[in-house]
């Protein structure tokens with residue numbers, strides 16, 4: 001009797017583990033299929049200039065339209081894509097699709113594309129970007145690659161070399177999620193960034209939270225001193241916006257201007273069909 005009790009727990013544990021790994025294996029297979037068949041789509045979030053509150057660019061954000069599970073957010077599959085290496089293929093699909101789309105716009109808005117750490121360390125990455133620009137005809141000056149600290153610190157020398165080559169092509173590079181890493185300040189000094197994106201965890205409600213406000217203010221001062229433009233992510237309401245305006249933040253992005261746009265909604269904005277981008281963005285789902 002005394003011996004059977006742990007056995008039961010072990011059996012339950014095995015079953016739970018088996019279920020978890022089955023779900024995981026199934027999800028990996030689905031992820032691979034999604035890339036082959038084309039189950040991914042991009043949403044586009046407006047990046048507004050503070051001075052005009054008009055778009056200066058759009059950030060491409062991936063979604064997975066799973067045939068049975070419906071729409072899946074990137075936070076729920078990018079980690080698995082990174083673990084399995086599938087992120088390299090997915091990332092290349094995002095880059096191609098976003099550049100192809102932006103090349104069709106009649107106004108020269110910039111297009112921001114997130115780049116995963118694993119893409120950055122691929123020896124062929126710079127060639128992939130060059131080929132994508134060549135194929136789509138997109139002006140390199142309109143492409144902005146967003147990288148996070150995780151993508152730089154493992155191999156700083158490679159990161160610096162890759163960034164230098166990309167910048168020589170005329171591409172801009174933004175530091176995403178600024179302030180969330182271990183050494184955001186050191187990274188800013190070590191790498192030639194063209195933009196700082198303050199993480200939304202600091203921006204949201206900064207007007208009413210002294211600690212967040214202090215972090216946002218310091219980042220803006222730092223950006224001004226280093227002559228690096230700063231964009232604030234996660235602007236959710238008028239108070240967030242007015243706080244950032246008073247602190248001279250150059251660009252803003254967030255749900256206050258609407259949810260990221262579907263491909264159809266994006267067409268209305270870039271074609272000038274709607275006078276104010278917020279008219280369509282507020283109806284985004």
Ligand code: C2E
Nearest residue numbers: 061062073074075094114115116234235236253254255256
């Ligand atoms: P990120 O690059 O920092 O993108 C911004 C995220 O914040 C997006 O979430 C966006 O929808 C969300 N967001 C924007 N404004 C607000 C706001 O006002 N309030 C709040 N609470 N959130 C806001 P999303 O689309 O779920 O993407 C999450 C993360 O997934 C991205 O963070 C990025 O790290 C990653 N991701 C998205 N697309 C790609 C991709 O194509 N490749 C890679 N490697 N990662 C991607």
Ligand code: MG
Nearest residue numbers: 059114146176
């Ligand atoms: Mg980003």
Ligand code: MG
Nearest residue numbers: 176177199233
């Ligand atoms: Mg971010």
Ligand code: MG
Nearest residue numbers: 148176177199
């Ligand atoms: Mg993020």
